[in-house]
Amino acid sequence: MKSIINFIRRNKIKSAVVLLTLVAYYFCLPKQLFKDPTATVITSQSDELLGALIADDGQWRFPASVSIPDKFKNCILLFEDEYFYKHPGFNPVSIFKALKENLGAGTVKRGGSTLTQQVIRLSRKGQSRTYFEKFIELILATRLEFRLSKDEILNLYASHAPFGGNVVGIDAASWRYFNRDASNLSWAESATLAVLPNAPSLIYPGNNQKLLLAKRNRLLKKLLNKGTIGKLTYELALAETLPQKPYPLPQIAPHLLQKIAQTHKGERVKTTIDFALQERSNAIAKQHHNHLKQNEIHNLSILVLDVKTREVLTYIGNSPTDKEHQNNVDIIDKPRSTGSILKPFLYAAMLDAGDLLPHTLVADVPTHYGTYQPQNYDQTFDGAVHANEALSRSLNVPIVRMLQEFGLSRFYHYLKALKLKDLTYDANHYGLSIILGGAESSLWDMCKSYAAMSSTLNHFNANSSQYYSNEFRQPIFNANQSVDFGTLTHEKEVFDAASIFLTYESMKQVNRPESDESWEYYDSSQEIAWKTGTSYGFRDAWAIGTTSDYVVGVWVGNADGEGRPGLVGVQTAAPILFEVFDLLPKSDWFAKPFDEMLEVNICKKSGYRASSICDDTELRFIQASGQKTQACPFHKLVHLDESERYQINSSCEATSNINSKPWFILPPLQAYYYKTKNPFYKPLPPYRSDCLESSEVSMQFIYPNQQSTIYLPKDFDGKTNDLILKLAHSKPELEVYWYLDDYYIGSTKDMHDMAILPSPGTYMVTVTDELGNELKHKITISE
Structure with a gap:
């Protein structure tokens, strides 16, 4: 060491030159x-190439x-x-x-x-x-x-x-x-x-x-x-022969590639995509696109999520269509009218809040809220229908009535808790139509929400009846990321496990497409909670389904919003949904969350908690919050003679001869439609002629709706048709008197239909039965 120091002292210039040379040598290499810019490359979870975007300088x-x-x-x-x-x-x-x-x-x-x-x-x-x-x-x-x-x-x-x-590097060259x-x-x-x-x-x-x-x-x-x-x-x-021409690079997930390039341009990103599932789903998308384009339906998207990891397994942002039909548009994250896809969220919210039991009867009758008049898809009414059936059949009128009863603001609060980013206005902006497609959301957010609900139920059953605090989070498609579900807690994040389970039980009963309608008879089939949706004007068709392991979402339509006849969820999106589910491993059905459920006596006919006079009951598991719902309001104790053909009372018969019996009674308007589809429904028997009748009767207009505007149709010869007024009466045998404003126009008995031909204007229709009961109804006749 001393000799080196002495050499430096004796040869300062040489030492400085050597030092500078060494420094220059050290820093000479950048x-x-x-x-050079590089291509954006994405691979599957098993490292197969999904696609690449050429580098900015035009080089692969x-x-x-x-x-x-x-x-x-x-x-x-x-x-x-x-x-x-x-x-x-x-x-x-x-x-x-x-x-x-x-x-x-x-x-x-x-x-x-x-x-x-x-x-x-x-x-x-x-x-x-x-x-x-x-x-x-x-x-x-x-x-x-x-x-x-x-x-x-x-x-x-x-x-x-x-x-x-323009090929650089062994990877691009191969x-x-x-x-x-x-x-x-x-x-x-x-x-x-x-x-x-x-x-x-x-x-x-x-x-x-x-x-x-x-x-x-x-x-x-x-x-x-x-x-x-x-x-x-x-x-x-x-x-082996030599290569003759360059091959195009694979484009297995082109829209996911474009999405990733926005934040990871020029990088190689390993994704969560299942390569085989993506390829086979692409084949399904191509097959259905070739069929749908014959009806000028050009676009579709498919998203598959793993419930447990929240990973994206399949990402098809659009069909293999052409530039004219916006083939580059990634529809998965674009807001579209939701149709009926939000209905399960309302059902779950009402269960969660304790406002509903799964089989509770809800009214399915002509309904009018100001200028808004919801209609069922088949333009018919059931009078009354069990809530779970209203969901599985996607009946619009009962669902809108349920939303009105539950409260628009309350439901909107639940939707915001789901973190649906496209709900940008307040609840009043959407109104009651929010449940039928009045709002917009994306396939991404819908699948995310269903995956979070399924995961909530899975975690509750796997973690001693506890919830995770961060279930409703974004799915991931980058394999280097992982999902943080938060910490375990006894507090639910949005819906409780029982409400989710009962919602899925109802969704499992949705009628499957024709090709899969007998699914329950095949061992290879699996139980799926699923829902379709169709937006107003046939612009968007949806189908979303979930098992305990996977969520599959499908959207079908035109990217430019053009509606097409036949663009209906169950006809166009649902077949794709079930074909994709057939590619996935079979999942076990969700375990019942017993810790949040109670077994109670339920009235079979009404679906309410059984009252003391319900004559046909069964034990059912309901959500714990459901114990506060009212007892059955439709069963009443009626007094009959020995033949049970007439009602009697103490005015005409000794008390010892009176036979008291529970009777299932619906309000008149509900009963009017209910009995057409339920032939075993029995209206109350009339009073025996020698008995004083009770004045407890009720009437309801069947048609027209309150404060509605009516346009009278004309025949081919130009003659204006009559307006038929219809009334439901709890005692149809009583005579009813009809008035238009203050003018008497006639009476009816048994069948309460009255034909009138008024001039354009506003009128008050008044009906009075022979017992003095009165009902008024305002209508407007327009030319």
Whole structure:
């Protein structure tokens, strides 16, 4: 150490020169050798290529690989730099031989560069190939050997070497010329690519094929002589043909590629996509697109989520249509009219709040809220229908009435808790039509919400009846990410587990498409909670389903919003949904969350908690919050004679002869429609003639609705048709007197229909029965 210090003191100038030289040598190599833009590349969860976007400079240049395949590694080392792992960045023997041959020929006949030097040359684009430049490359190559390992240098070369045309790097070259990953190349294919960087122009189709073939075969012969390959492998390799033209790169998930490129441009991203499932779902999408486009329906999207991990397994943003029909538009995250897809959320919210039991009867009768008049799809009414059936049959009128009863603001609060980002207005802006498609949401948010509900139920049953605090979170498609469900708590995030389970039980009963309608009779079938939706004007068709493991969502329509006849959820989206589910492993049905359920006595006919006079009951599990619902209001104790044909009372019969019996009675308007579809419904018997009748009667107008505007139709001959007023009476045998304003227009008995032909204007219709009960109804007649 002292001798070094003494030498520096005696030779200060020399020491300074050496020091400066060392500093210059240390800093001579740029920190980042290559700054070229790279392609955006996405792969599946098992590393299969899903697609790539060309780099900004128009080159197919993939991001640098971590490693290169062994076959290509053996080929490139043997062809370019056999002593790569032994030299310090340059090979003196090769340089001497090249210098001697070139000087003797008077021109450059041979290169003596190592792979390390070639990496430097590739990074120093456009430099002339002079001896001085070679000297600079040599210095930088030795410096690179200090910075990186040999394998890292080799990977840099393989990632940035030119392979002809606009193809750079082994990864892009293997796909462009052989349509497969570099790790799957044969010896002949690896040898072909190994000789190309040395003369990349040889790859052009039809040009220099003999020269390329000769170079490849010479390399294969060297591999044989070195013992790297056997004789049979060598002979088979010689028989392989050369690539004739570049292949297009795979586009298995093009819309996901575009989405990822927005935030990870120029990067290689490993996604959560299941490659086989994505490919088979693509085939389903193509098949249905070919069928749907015959009806001028051009777009569809499919999303598959893993409930447990919240990973995206399939992402089809649009059908394989053309540019004219917006094939580049990713519809998965675009807001569309929801149709009936929100109905299960209302059902779950009412269960969760304790305002409803699954089988509670709800009214299905003509309904009018100001100018808003909801209609069922088939334009008929059931009078009264069980709530779970209203959901499974997607009946509009009962659902709107349920929303009115529950409260628009309360329901909107639940929707906001689901984090639906496209609900940008307040509740009053949407009104009651929000439940029938008056709002917009995306397939992404809908699938996210159903996945969160399924996960909530799974976690509750798996974690000693506890919830996670962050269930309603975004799904992921980047394999390097993971979902944080938060912490365990006894507090639900949105819906309780019992309400979700009972909602899914109802959704499981939805009638499946014709091809799958007998699913329950096949062992291979699985239980699926699913729902369809159709927006107003037949613009959007939805189908979303869930099992305990997966959520599948499908949207069908036109990206430009054009409606088409037949664009209905159950006809167009549902068949796709079930075909995709058939690709997925069979899932067990959700476990019943007993800790949040109670077994109570339920009235079979009404679905309410059984009262003391309900005569037909059964034990059912309901959500714990449902215990506060009222007892059955439709069963009343009536007094009958021995034949049970007449009602009696103490005014006409001794108390000992009165037979008291529970009777299921619906309000008149509900009963009017209910009995047409329930032939066993029995109206109350009339009072016996010698008895004083009770004045407890009720009337309701069937048609028209309160304060409605009516347009009278005309016949083919131009004659205006009558307006038929219809009334439901709890005792139809009573005579009813009709008045239009203050003018008496007639009476009816048994069937309370009255025909009138008023002039345009506003009228008050008044009816009075023979017991003095009165009902008024305002109508407007328009031309």
